[in-house]
Amino acid sequence: MVRAVSFALLVLVVVSAVFVHGHDLKYPEREMVAELAAQILRVAQGSWPPTAGGAHKRNSELINSILGLPKVMNDAGRR
Secondary structure (H helix, E strand, O other): HHHHHHHHHHHHHHHHHHHHHHHHHHHHHHHHHHHHHHHHHHHHHHOOOOOOOOOOOOOHHHHHHHHHHHHHHHHHHOO
């Protein structure tokens, strides 16, 4: 339960940062942030791994998405 709450708070922080600087993001950046937030929310709700009908990503793609998020947020903060 504590883990779910901490993930939910993390999602809230990411989403609030996107809303503050979201108007400066380009479409691919917005899509990446939204997809990452949705994945974090799925993990927090306990519906991980993704269902068979959902799109699957390789581990390298997930890692690159997570590592790219600070750069996206930093670039948005500079504008």
